Amino acid sequence: QVQLVASGGGLVQAGGSLRLSCAASGFTFSIYVMRWYRQAPGKERELVASITSDGGSTNYADSVKGRFTISRDNTQNAVYLQMNSLKPEDTAVYYCKAVRLGLRDYWGQGTQVTVSS
Numbered sequence: 001q002v003q004l005v006a007s008g009g010g011l012v013q014a015g016g017s018l019r020l021s022c023a024a025s026g027f028t029f030s031i032y033v034m035r036w037y038r039q040a041p042g043k044e045r046e047l048v049a050s051i052t053s054d055g056g057s058t059n060y061a062d063s064v065k066g067r068f069t070i071s072r073d074n075t076q077n078a079v080y081l082q083m084n085s086l087k088p089e090d091t092a093v094y095y096c097k098a099v100r101l102g103l104r105d106y107w108g109q110g111t112q113v114t115v116s117s
Helices: none
Strands: 003-007 010-013 018-025 033-039 046-051 058-060 068-073 078-083 092-099 111-116
Touching: 003 092, 018 033, 018 092, 018 111, 033 068, 033 078, 046 068, 046 078, 058 068
Parallel strands: 010 111
Antiparallel strands: 003 018, 018 078, 033 046, 033 092, 046 058, 068 078, 092 111
């Protein structure tokens, strides 16, 4: 059974930090590109960060560049999102997603991040 379990969200003051984790099971994690998305109330889901299967390349939305860092540990089947200098506009539900061309995509269940001003 495929599972992507996101955790680490919470309430933090502006300027603070959080580290999100996404634990994967039930599929070959190491061959998948992993992405973090977020969805704020009343807005569309947006791509925040992406990391290649081997962790060698990362990409970020302009809104989080220099503040967020995506990483992965293929020995632990996990992907992480370190979020620093958080802003109220970072408030959203954060989702992890596994992507592989030609194979089914998988979504995690989401974790709420709330940044107070």
